[in-house]
Amino acid sequence: MIYLDHAAATPVDARVLRAMEPYFGEKFYNPSAAYLPAKEVAADYEAAKGTIAHAIGAKGADIVITAGATEANNLALSAVSLDGSCRPFSSPTSQGSVGDPLHGRHPSMLYLVTEHDSVRRVAERYGGQGIEVLPNGMINMEDLRGKLSDEVELVSVSLANNELGVIQPLAEIAALIREVRLDRMRRGVRRQLLLHSDASQALNLLDVNVARLGVDLMTMNAAKVYGPKGVGALYVAHGVRLKPVSVGGGQENGLRAGTENVPGVIGFARALELAHEHLNGNRKKYAEWRRILLSELEGYELINRKHCLDNFVVLCYNGIDAERLVFLLEERGVYVATGAACAASKGVRSHVLAAIGLSDSQIAGSLRLTLGETNDEAQIHEAARVINDVVKAEWDRLSGIKASHSWFF
Amino acid sequence: MIYLDHAAATPVDARVLRAMEPYFGEKFYNPSAAYLPAKEVAADYEAAKGTIAHAIGAKGADIVITAGATEANNLALSAVSLDGSCRPFSSPTSQGSVGDPLHGRHPSMLYLVTEHDSVRRVAERYGGQGIEVLPNGMINMEDLRGKLSDEVELVSVSLANNELGVIQPLAEIAALIREVRLDRMRRGVRRQLLLHSDASQALNLLDVNVARLGVDLMTMNAAKVYGPKGVGALYVAHGVRLKPVSVGGGQENGLRAGTENVPGVIGFARALELAHEHLNGNRKKYAEWRRILLSELEGYELINRKHCLDNFVVLCYNGIDAERLVFLLEERGVYVATGAACAASKGVRSHVLAAIGLSDSQIAGSLRLTLGETNDEAQIHEAARVINDVVKAEWDRLSGIKASHSWFF
Numbered sequence: 001m002i003y004l005d006h007a008a009a010t011p012v013d014a015r016v017l018r019a020m021e022p023y024f025g026e027k028f029y030n031p032s033a034a035y036l037p038a039k040e041v042a043a044d045y046e047a048a049k050g051t052i053a054h055a056i057g058a059k060g061a062d063i064v065i066t067a068g069a070t071e072a073n074n075l076a077l078s079a080v081s082l083d084g085s086c087r088p089f090s091s092p093t094s095q096g097s098v099g100d101p102l103h104g105r106h107p108s109m110l111y112l113v114t115e116h117d118s119v120r121r122v123a124e125r126y127g128g129q130g131i132e133v134l135p136n137g138m139i140n141m142e143d144l145r146g147k148l149s150d151e152v153e154l155v156s157v158s159l160a161n162n163e164l165g166v167i168q169p170l171a172e173i174a175a176l177i178r179e180v181r182l183d184r185m186r187r188g189v190r191r192q193l194l195l196h197s198d199a200s201q202a203l204n205l206l207d208v209n210v211a212r213l214g215v216d217l218m219t220m221n222a223a224k225v226y227g228p229k230g231v232g233a234l235y236v237a238h239g240v241r242l243k244p245v246s247v248g249g250g251q252e253n254g255l256r257a258g259t260e261n262v263p264g265v266i267g268f269a270r271a272l273e274l275a276h277e278h279l280n281g282n283r284k285k286y287a288e289w290r291r292i293l294l295s296e297l298e299g300y301e302l303i304n305r306k307h308c309l310d311n312f313v314v315l316c317y318n319g320i321d322a323e324r325l326v327f328l329l330e331e332r333g334v335y336v337a338t339g340a341a342c343a344a345s346k347g348v349r350s351h352v353l354a355a356i357g358l359s360d361s362q363i364a365g366s367l368r369l370t371l372g373e374t375n376d377e378a379q380i381h382e383a384a385r386v387i388n389d390v391v392k393a394e395w396d397r398l399s400g401i402k403a404s405h406s407w408f409f
Numbered sequence: 410m411i412y413l414d415h416a417a418a419t420p421v422d423a424r425v426l427r428a429m430e431p432y433f434g435e436k437f438y439n440p441s442a443a444y445l446p447a448k449e450v451a452a453d454y455e456a457a458k459g460t461i462a463h464a465i466g467a468k469g470a471d472i473v474i475t476a477g478a479t480e481a482n483n484l485a486l487s488a489v490s491l492d493g494s495c496r497p498f499s500s501p502t503s504q505g506s507v508g509d510p511l512h513g514r515h516p517s518m519l520y521l522v523t524e525h526d527s528v529r530r531v532a533e534r535y536g537g538q539g540i541e542v543l544p545n546g547m548i549n550m551e552d553l554r555g556k557l558s559d560e561v562e563l564v565s566v567s568l569a570n571n572e573l574g575v576i577q578p579l580a581e582i583a584a585l586i587r588e589v590r591l592d593r594m595r596r597g598v599r600r601q602l603l604l605h606s607d608a609s610q611a612l613n614l615l616d617v618n619v620a621r622l623g624v625d626l627m628t629m630n631a632a633k634v635y636g637p638k639g640v641g642a643l644y645v646a647h648g649v650r651l652k653p654v655s656v657g658g659g660q661e662n663g664l665r666a667g668t669e670n671v672p673g674v675i676g677f678a679r680a681l682e683l684a685h686e687h688l689n690g691n692r693k694k695y696a697e698w699r700r701i702l703l704s705e706l707e708g709y710e711l712i713n714r715k716h717c718l719d720n721f722v723v724l725c726y727n728g729i730d731a732e733r734l735v736f737l738l739e740e741r742g743v744y745v746a747t748g749a750a751c752a753a754s755k756g757v758r759s760h761v762l763a764a765i766g767l768s769d770s771q772i773a774g775s776l777r778l779t780l781g782e783t784n785d786e787a788q789i790h791e792a793a794r795v796i797n798d799v800v801k802a803e804w805d806r807l808s809g810i811k812a813s814h815s816w817f818f
Contacts, residue, residue, distance in 0.1 A: 005444075009668070011437035017430075024637065028420035033746060034732070035414075035739040067476040067639065070657040070667035118657025118666055125656075223668055228433065230476065230639055230670030245654075247534075248479040248527025257527055258479035259418070259632055261639030323443070330444040337442060 002334045002379045002386075006311065006372030007162055007201060012267065013226040013373070019270040020228065023263035031260050032249065045262050048269035052233055055272040056199075056218065057209035064234045064242075064252045065265055069200040069221035070118040071245060072234040073156075075255070076196045076217040077119065078243040080108050080126040080153045106151035112139055112158065112168070114352045119156050119198060131157070135357050137166035138307055139173065148180050154194045159213070160202040163339050163352040163368060164304045165312025167206070170197055174214025194240060200224050200232075204275035205283060205309045216240050222264065226373060227271030231264035286310035286371050289380045293369065296384035299391060303358070303366060311371040316358070318365045320394050325367060328390045334383055337368045411743045411788045411795075415720065415781030416571055416610060421676065422635040422782070428679040429637065432672035440669050441658065454671050457678035461642055464681040465608075465627065466618035473643045473651075473661045474674055478609040478630035479527040480654060481643040482565075484664070485605045485626040486528065487652040489517050489535040489562050515560035521548055521567065521577070523761045528565050528607060540566070544766050546575035547716060548582065557589050563603045568622070569611040572748050572761040572777060573713045574721025576615070579606055583623025603649060609633050609641075613684035614692060614718045625649050631673065635782060636680030640673035695719035695780050698789045702778065705793035708800060712767070712775060720780040725767070727774045729803050734776060737799045743792055746777045 012020075023041070031042035050060035066072040107129035111119050114133050122128075129147060132140040139157060148155075155177060160167045177195050184191065199208055200221035210218055218235040222228055236242065236255075248257030275282075287310040294302065294313070303314040317325070322338045329336055339350040353363045371380070421429075432450070440451035459469035475481040516538035520528050523542050531537075538556060541549040548566060557564075564586060569576045583604055590602050608617055609630035619627055627644040631637055645651065645664075657666030684691075696719040703711065703722070712723040726734070731747045738745055748759040762772045780789070 001446075005439075005442060008442050008447075009437055009439035011435070012433040014434075017433050021426075024421040024426050025423075026420070028418055030414075030418035033414060033417050033744075034735050035744045037410075037744070038417075067480075067670070068667040071476075071655050073657065074655040074666075116657065117659070118655070121656040121666075228670075228672070229668055230673050246480050246483040246527070247530040248482065248525065250526070257483075257530075258477040259638055261476070261637075263637070264639050326443050335442075335444045335446070 002383045003374045004369040004371065004383060005335050005337045006374070007165075007224070007368065007370035008337055009229070010224060010226045010372060011374065012228055013271060013274060015274060016227055016267045016270045020263040020267040023266050027262070031262060032251075041262055045260055045265055048265045049233075051269035052220070052265070052272055053235070055203070055208070055276055056220070056235060057211050058235050061253075062235055062237065064236055064255050065260070066232045066234055066245070066256060067230050067261075068223065068232040069116075069198060069219050070232075072219040072221070072232045073116070073118040073196075073198055074122050075234050075242055075245050076219060076236075077109065077122045077126060077154065077156065079192075079194055079196070079217065079240055081192070081241070106149050107147070108151055109154040109156065110144065110147055110152055111156040113355045114161050114164070114166075115156060115158055116162055116198060119158070120351075123156065126154075128156075131155075133355050136305065136307065137161060137164045137352075137356050139168050141169075141172065141176070144173065145176060148176075148193075150184065150189050150191060153192050154196060154217075156196040156198070158198040158201070159206065159208065159218075160199070160309050161352060162201050163350060164314055164356070165201065165309035165370070166304060167202070167307050167309065168197075170195075170213040170215065178214070202309065203272065204279070205286070205311060207279060210235055210237070220268075222268035222271055225271045225275050227268045228264050231261060231268045233268070282373075283310050289371050289375065289377065292377070292380050293384055296381065296388075298388050299395075301362075303353070303356075313369040313371070314366060315369070316362050316366045317391055317394075318362050320365050320391065320398070322365050322367050325387075325390060325394065328394065329387065332386045332390060334386050336387075337370075338366060339368055411792050412783045413778040413780060413792060414744050414746045415783070416574075416633070416777065416779035417746055418638075419633060419635045419781060420783065421637055422680060422683060424683060425636055425676045425679045429672040429676040432675050436671070440671060441660075450671055454669055454674055457674045458642075460678035461629070461674070461681055462644070464612070464617070464685055465629070465644060466620050467644050470662075471644055471646065473645055473664050474669070475641045475643055475654070475665060476639050476670075477632065477641040478525075478607060478628050479641075481628040481630070481641045482525070482527040482605075482607055483531050484643050484651055484654050485628060485645075486518065486531045486535060486563065486565065488601075488603055488605070488626065488649055490601070490650075515558050516556070517560055518563040518565065519553065519556055519561055520565040522764045523570050523572070523575075524565060524567055525571055525607060528567070529760075532565065535563075537565075540564075542764050545714065545716065546570060546573045546761075546765050548577050550578075550581065550585070553582065554585060557585075557602075559593065559598050559600060562601050563605060563626075565605040565607070567607040567610070568615065568617065568627075569608070569718050569721075570761060571610050572759060573723055573765070574610065574718035574779070575713060576611070576716050576718065577606075579604075579622040579624060587623070611718065612681065613688070614695070614720060616688060619644055619646070629677075631677035631680055634680045634684050636677045637673050640670060640677045642677070691782075692719050698780050698784065698786065701786070701789050702793055705790065705797075707797050708804075710771070712762070712765075722778040722780070723775060724778070725771050725775045726800055726803075727771050729774050729800065729807070731774050731776050734796075734799060734803065737803065738796065741795045741799060743795050745796075746779075747775060748777055 029038035109128040113130035132143040194216040196217035198219040204225040216237040220233045222231040245256045300315040438447035518537045520532045522539035541552040603625040605626035607628040613634040625646040629642045631640040709724040
C-alpha cells in the first residue's frame with residue numbers, strides 16, 4: 001500500500017497518540033472542576049495551547065481551539081462586522097456555485113479565488129469578492145490592490161493552497177495591507193482591515209511565524225500534521241473581535257463554549273512539536289522525493305511548477321480521465337486524489353484548477369500526489385513505476401477504442 | 410481516590426478506546442476520499458451514526474454530529490426563525506446575567522429556567538423566556554401552558570438537569586405541544602412549534618427514545634457516557650430546518666462542514682452501545698449506592714428527593730461553605746462538586762439551586778455527588794465515612810470560632 005494523499009488526511013503519529021492516551025483515562029477530568037487533579041488537567045491543557053502558540057510565534061492567550069480548520073475559517077471570517085455579517089447562511093440544500101451576492105455594493109471582504117470552500121462559502125455570506133490568481137496559482141497582487149476599497153475589512157489568503165500546494169507571498173500581502181491601513185488612517189477612514197490566512201496545509205512544511213507573516217488571524221488543523229481529527233485552532237491577534245461560534249460555559253475566552261477536548265489539544269500540541277523538530281529534514285526529504293517522481297514519471301504535464309510545498313506533485317495527463325486513474329491505481333495499492341477530498345466526493349470540477357486557467361480536459365486529467373510520513377524512498381520509486389504502468393495501459397486502452405471505432409464506423 | 414463527579418466528566422471506557430484506536434492509525438483516511446480504504450472508513454462512520462441513532466430510536470440520517478452538547482444546543486436553537494434569530498451574540502466579555510431581552514415583545518422560544526448556560530445564553534439571543542420550575546425542580550406545567558403564545562416556535566427542556574438530575578416529564582410536555590399545534594392549525598396560525606431536549610446527562614441512565622419522548626430535537630454528548638470529549642450529536646426530526654454551524658465541504662448534510670472526527674464518532678457509538686447494554690444493571694446499582702449514601706451520611710438536607718437520575722445525590726449542609734468542603738474532601742481523596750463545573754470555575758451562584766427556591770445559605774452549602782463507573786460499593790461506604798468526618802470537623806471548627814468569638818467580645 002502506497003498512500004500519496006497526505007493533504008487529505010494523515011494518520012496520528014504514534015508519539016502523538018501516546019501523549020493523548022493518559023487524557024482518555026486517568027486524566028479524564030473536566031478542566032473546569034474545582035479539585036486538584038482537574039486543575040492539573042486544566043494546566044496541561046493551557047500548556048498545550050502554549051505549545052501550539054509557540055509553534056507559530058504566538059502566546060497561548062491568542063489561540064482559540066476549534067473542532068478543525070473549517071470551524072476556524074468560519075470563526076475567522078466572523079471578524080467582518082458589516083450588516084452583511086448577519087445575513088443567514090443559505091439553506092444546506094442550495095450547495096450551488098459561489099456567485100456574486102454584492103448587487104453593486106462594495107465587498108466587505110476579499111478572498112483568493114482558490115481558497116477552500118470553508119472560506120469561499122462563508123465569504124459569500126459576508127458579501128465577499130474573489131481575488132484572481134496568476135496561471136502559476138500565485139495571488140494577482142494588482143487585482144488585490146485594485147479591489148482593496150475602503151469597505152474591505154478582511155482579506156483571506158491561504159498560506160499554501162490545498163490542491164496545488166502553492167505558497168502565497170503572505171509577507172508581501174501583509175505589507176500592502178499595512179500600507180492601505182496607513183493610508184486609511186491618514187484619510188480618516190476608520191474601518192478595520194485584517195489579514196487572515198488558512199495555514200492548515202503548511203504547518204509541517206514551512207516555518208510559520210505570525211509576526212513574520214503579518215497575519216491577524218490564522219487557521220491551523222491537527223489532522224493535517226499527524227495529529228487527531230476534530231481539532232484545530234485559530235490564532236487571533238490581540239484586539240481582533242470575533243463572533244462566538246457557540247455560547248454556554250464561557251470556555252475559550254467566551255468564543256467557543258463547551259467542555260475542552262483535552263486529549264485532542266494535547267495531541268495537536270505534540271504533533272506541532274514533532275513537525276517543528278523535523279521541519280528541515282522533512283522538507284529536504286520531500287523535495288528529493290518530488291524530484292524522483294518528476295524524473296521517473298512519464299508523459300505528464302506538471303501543474304505546480306514552483307513556489308509550492310515540497311510534498312505536492314500535481315500532474316496532468318491530458319486526455320485521460322484522472323478519476324479512472326484513481327480507481328486503477330487503487331487496484332494496484334496506490335492511493336492518490338484528483339483534488340480536495342470533500343469536493344471529489346461531490347463530483348464537482350475543481351475550482352482551483354479552473355482558476356489557474358486549465359481547460360476542462362486538463363482538469364479532468366489532473367492527479368494530486370501529496371507525499372508524507374507514511375512513505376519511504378522505495379515507495380516513491382514504486383509509485384512512479386505503477387503510475388507509468390497504469391497510465392500506459394490506459395493510453396493503450398483508449399487508442400484501442402479509437403482504433404476499433406475507426407475500423408467499425 | 411474516590412471520584413463522585415461523573416456528571417462533570419467520565420473517563421473513556423477501555424472498550425471504547427479500543428474501538429477508536431484503529432481510526433487513529435491504519436484507518437485514518439479522509440472519509441470523503443475516492444479510494445476504497447477511505448470509502449470503508451466512510452461506511453464505518455455512517456454505521457457508527459446509525460448506532461448512535463439506534464440508541465435513541467432514530468435513523469442515522471436524523472443525526473448531526475457536533476463537537477459536543479454545547480454546539481448541539483446552539484445548533485438546535487437555530488431552528489427559531491424569527492428576526493431575533495439574527496441578533497448577534499453579545500460580546501464575549503459581557504458574560505453577565507441572562508436578562509429579559511424582550512422589551513414587551515412576545516418570546517420566540519421558551520426554556521426551562523434550570524437549563525444549562527448553552528441553552529440559556531443562546532435563548533437570550535432568540536428572545537427566549539424562562540419557564541418556571543416547582544420546588545422539586547420539575548417543570549411548572551401551568552407556567553409553560555400560560556407562556557405558549559402563538560409566537561413561540563421552540564420549547565427547550567432538558568431530559569435530566571445537570572445539577573439536580575431531576576427528570577422532566579417530556580412525554581407530558583410533548584402532549585401539550587401537540588395539543589397547541591392542533592389548536593394553531595385549527596385557527597390558521599402557521600408558525601412552527603418544536604420541542605428540544607438536552608439529554609446529555611440521561612443517556613446512560615434512561616431508556617431514551619425520541620418517538621416516545623415526542624421531541625423534535627435532542628442533544629447528546631459522548632463525554633458524559635464514557636465516550637471521548639469533543640463529540641456530541643443532535644437528533645433532528647425529518648423536516649426541521651436549522652442554520653448551519655459552519656459551512657465548507659458540505660459534511661453532515663451541509664449543517665456542519667469539516668472533516669469528520671471518525672475516531673470520536675466510532676467511540677461515541679461504542680459508548681452508547683455499552684450504556685444500553687448495562688442500562689438496567691447500572692440503574693439498580695446506582696439506586697442502591699444512592700440509598701447507602703443517604704442512610705450513612707449524617708446531618709444533611711436532601712435537595713433532589715425524587716424524579717431524579719439514580720446516580721445524582723445533591724445534599725445541603727446549611728451553614729457550611731460547600732466550596733471549602735470540596736477542598737477538604739479533595740485532601741482526603743474524595744472528589745465532588747458544588748454544581749456545574751463550568752459555572753463553578755467562574756465562582757457564580759448556581760442558577761438552578763436558586764430557581765428551586767433555595768436560600769443563599771443553602772446554595773452555599775450544597776454538594777453534588779454523581780456516581781458512576783469508576784466507583785464500587787466499598788468506595789461508597791468510604792465516601793460516606795469521609796464526608797461525615799470532614800463535615801463534622803468543619804462544624805467543630807465553626808463552633809470553635811463562634812465560641813472563641815463569644816469569649817473574646
